[in-house]
Amino acid sequence: MSASDCVVTEIPDVLRAALECADDGIVIVDAAHRITHFNGAAERIWKLARSEVLGRDAGILALKCLHADAAPDFRGEISLVRRDGSRIKALVSMSPATVGGTAHRIVFARDVTADAERRVRIGLLHAVSDQTNRAVIITDVEQNIVYVNSSFTTLFGYSSDQAEGRRAGELIAGCHTDRNAVAKLVRRLMAGGPRGEIETLVYNKHGEEIWVSARIDAFRDKKGRVRHIFALLEDITETKQLRSLQQLIMSALADEVPITDIADRLCRRVEEIAPDVVCSLLHVDAAGLVHPLGGPSLPEDYSRALDGIAIGPDVGSCGTAAFYGEPVLAEDLDTDPRWQPYKTRPLEVGLRACWSTPIKAKDGRVIATFAFYFREPRAPSNWHRRIVDACVDLGAFAIERKEARAEIARLAYHDILTGLPNRAQLRHLITTAIDACPTGSHVALAFLDVDHFKDVNDTLGHAAGDELLIQLAQRLREHIGPEDMLGRLGGDEFVILLPKRNAQDAERVASGITEALAAPLRLGSKLMPMSASIGISLYPDHATDIDTLMQQADAAMYMAKQAGRSTHRIFSVEMNGLAEQRLALIAALRKAIAEGALSLSYQPQIRSCDGAIHGVEALARWHDAVLGDVSPAKFIPLAEECGLIEQIGLWSVREACRQMASWRRAGLNIPSVSVNLSPINFRNVTLAARLKDILAEHDLPPDALMLEITEGAFMQDSVAALETMNAIRELGVGLSVDDFGTGYSSLSRLAHLPIRELKIDRSFMRDIEKDVGALAIATAVVRVGQGLGMTVVAEGVETEGQRRTLAELGCDVVQGFLYAPALAPVALERWLIEHCAEQARAMLGRFDVAAGREAVKRSA
Structure with missing residues (x-):
């Protein structure tokens, strides 16, 4: 008979005793909704005494299933609020019954609070397990899987249904899994040992390798017996295995490990994490x-x-x-x-x-x-x-x-431009050659310096200069022996190391190089003549240490230049004194510049048409207390060699402007002063701004200053130099081309440059009256100047015949000893007064002659 069909006529004592002994709370409610039975278990569940509920309305129990409109059959887990306010989870079921022909309902209730809480905790554990990015595996003691989380499924591709019941080793272990390490750890856990971790290679559902760090532990019962084995697997493929490759490379590079050893270590490490490859x-x-x-x-x-x-x-x-x-x-x-x-x-x-x-x-x-x-x-x-x-x-x-x-x-040891050994490497090579030099043998050292290399840079630009050095290096390589070594010290200086060569051998090499350089080099469309000066020193005859040997070769090279260039010299003891003199001269020049010991002298420039003064040219002079008067032909090239020429140029401009301002305040009428500047000055983009400041400082107009430049300054391809010249011309300062006709001038370029004046070089004056070539060049320069609207100035005019010839050509201005040498400021002032007086006397004489002629005409 089913519970819904049971009929209760009366409750025998035996049954009543059984109901009292039941673990479930039992409540009987009659048709009038009154409680007729309430056993001891019900008292414990509701925390109500039966005396408080028997005969009372069932609503006191707060059970919705007892409402009149509730279904006759009910079973479910409900939250029950008890009399004292506490809340429990109860499993409640209700069945209808008939007692004495009257309908009753029997309620069975069980406190399942602990089970509910346990289920909640398990649910939370499942949720946490599924949220972690580590794979979780739980097996029984036979290593059959009883649980896996969602991360396991993501990592290995097996669902929980596919994994549960299978042995873990069969599911994810493979040919390169360290099964022995896993088995050893499990045996230790079964014997009561502590948990452990291992790193091993495992495989997913598709056979792909995965490196994992496995933390393995055991779940034990209260008696310490292992009930389950727990494994937490972390994918370390990226974080550890691949990163270990990066750490290996970086640490090896930091330790300066040779590349072959780095490659070997890398291969070995790869073979560890991928055991199936070589x-x-x-x-x-x-x-x-x-x-x-x-x-x-x-x-x-x-x-x-x-x-x-x-x-x-x-x-x-x-x-x-x-x-x-x-x-x-x-x-x-x-x-x-x-x-x-x-x-x-x-x-x-x-x-x-x-x-x-x-x-x-x-x-x-x-x-x-x-x-x-x-x-x-x-x-x-x-x-x-x-x-x-x-x-x-x-x-x-x-x-x-x-x-x-x-x-x-x-x-660090080779020249960037030519690829030759540089100064540092040369020292090493020389040391090696000296150490290997047999007794009685020699090591020759040849210093080579390109003749007039500065002219190439100034005329054709630095790009052409670099190309010349590259071609020179190639030509030198072709004319030295296989055991000889060529290097570049810097600039246009080269060194040739000649192991096991005596003086005669070294001279033969030097002569061969001089002959080889006689053939011009091609720089673009131009054929460039080439020569070099070579100095030679010998180990051990001249010196036994590198520094002295190099100094001696340098001194010999300088003497080759002094001898006319395109030749060679072997070091001699006398050269030491000359080299020392040169160093002393450089030191004295530096001191003279620093202490303001240089001065300017001024040579007048005279207009051909009327003999009036056109201007003056400022020329640097140096008188040293020890050395005496040092010729500009000596100290100006020296200043260019040792990097002092730009300082001298700017000092000359400042001093000339100061002197011009002084003269003008004194009432002397000198239209302008010409100052010579180096091409190096024009590569300085701030030159125009400096000139503007100097003129403003002395309250001079820009046309009071004329700057003389060589042809090289405007023929070079330096954008900075051209921009500087344009800025100077816009400022109003004049530009004059000095020594015109002696360089590589391009008339097409000259026509587009901001030049105001051309100067015929003094070398053409000497024979202008009798040398057809000199006269032709002077004529051409005058015609070029006239055609371009420029003033033409002739330098070095010393005779009246030269002056007349130039006047007949139409040359605008002359300067030279015919009128005056370069004079100190005071001497120039006296000369200027005398010249003006002479001009006045000449003018009066012309007036007297003209007046006499007029008187003769009237008397006639």
């Missing part, structure tokens, strides 16, 4: 040849055989990958056509497949290949691809870093 790293040089860097598990004879092989479209996997710049896979070396010439040795050692990936530099060059060899015909897995992705970047970084360091080391 790793190889090949370098590809600039010529397209491969060179083994790392491959510790490959046979040595095979690696040696690869050295020097040229990359190509059918050169195994690595040569082909390097050639095309794309990964190349040969799944079976035995049948792959690209491997036929190279397959024998790999197949002998059990290597059946090869996958190679090119390593590229930042500029796209293939600089290496990274290869995986497999012991069975196959393609790489995703794990292999992830390793290669990391290693390609790391390999590129390591190789480029080493290339950069090698280049830095090369630059």
Whole structure:
């Protein structure tokens, strides 16, 4: 009979006793909704005494299932609020019953609060387990899986239904899993030992490798017996295994480990985390040849055989990958056509497949290949691809870093322009040659300096100068022996080291070089004449230490220049004194500039048409208390050599402007002063601004200043120099081309430059009256000046005949000893007064002559 059909006529004592002993609370409610029975378990659940509820309305129990409109059958878990305000979870079921023909309802209630709380905790544990990014596995003592979380499913691809009931080892372990380590740890746990961690390679549902860190522990009962085994698995493929490759490379680079050792370490580490591969790293040089860097598990004879092989479209996997710049896979070396010439040795050692990936530099060059060899015909897995992705970047970084360091080391010891050994490397080479010099033998050192190199820079620009040095270096290489060494000290200075050569041998080499340089060099469309001065010193005859030997070769070279250039000299003891004199002269010049010991003298410039003063040229003079008067022909070139010429030029402008202002305040009418500047001054973009400040300081108009420049200053391709000249012309300061006709002038360029004046060089004055060539050049310069609207000034005019000739040509202005040498300011003032008086007397004389002629006409 079912509970819904049971009829209760009366409750026997035995049954009543049984109801009292029941664990469930039992409540009987009659048709009038009154409680007729309330057992002891019900008292405990509701915390109400039966005397308080029997005969009372069932509403006191706060059960919705007892409402009149509730379903007759009910079963469910409800939240029950008791008399004291506490709340419990109760499992309640209700069934209808008939007693004495009257309908009753019987309520069964059980306190399930503890079970509900347990279920909540389990649910929370499940939620937390599913939220972690670590895979959770729980097995029984037989290692059969009883639970996995969602992260396990994500990592390995098995759902909980697919995993539960299977042995963990069968599910995720593989050929390279460290089963012994896992088994040892489980045995230790079963014996009561502590938990442990291991790192091992496991496999997902698709057979892909995953490196995990596994933390394994046991769940025990109250008696300490193992009931379940718990494993927490963390994927360390990226965070630890791949990062370990990065740490390996970085630490090796920081420790300056050779690139071959870095490559070897990298290959070994890769083979640890990918046990089914054999790793190889090949370098590809600039010529397209491969060179083994790392491959510790490959046979040595095979690696040696690869050295020097040229990359190509059918050169195994690595040569082909390097050639095309794309990964190349040969799944079976035995049948792959690209491997036929190279397959024998790999197949002998059990290597059946090869996958190679090119390593590229930042500029796209293939600089290496990274290869995986497999012991069975196959393609790489995703794990292999992830390793290669990391290693390609790391390999590129390591190789480029080493290339950069090698280049830095090369630059530290080689000249950037010519590629020759520089000063630092030359010292090492000289030391080595001296140490290896046999007794009774010599080492010759030749210093070579290009003659007039500054003129090339000034005339054709620095780009042409650099090209000249490059070609010179090539020509010098062709005319020295295979054991001789060529280096560049800097600028236009070269050194030739001649091991085991005596003085006669060194002179033969120097003479051969002089002859070789006689043929001009081609710079663009121009043929440039070339020569050099060479100085030679000998070890051990002249010196036994490097510094002295180099100083002596330098002194001999300077004497070769003094001897007329394009020649050589061997060091002699007398040269030391000359070199010392030169150094002393440089030191004295520096001191003179610093202490204001230089002065300016002024040579007048006279207009041809009327003899009036056109202006003066300021010329630097130096009188030293010890050296006496030092000629400008001596100290101006010296200033250019030692970098003082720009200072002298700016000082000359300031001093000339100061003197002009003084003269004007004194009432002397000198229209302008000309100052010579070096081309170096015009490369300074601030020159125009400095001139403006100097003129303003002395309250002079811009046309009171004329700057004289050589042809080289405007013929060079320096944009800065041209911009500076334009800025000066816009300022109103005049520009005069000094020594016009002696350089490499371009008339087309001259027509477009802000030049106001041309000066005929004094070298043409000497024979202008009788030398047709000199007269023709002077005539041409005057015509060019007239055609371009420029004033033409002739320098070095010493005779009346020269003056007349120039006047007949139409030359505007003359200067020279015919009128006056360069004079000190006071002397110039006296000369100017006398010249003005002479001009006045001449003018009166002309008036008297003219008046006499007029009187004769009237009397006639």
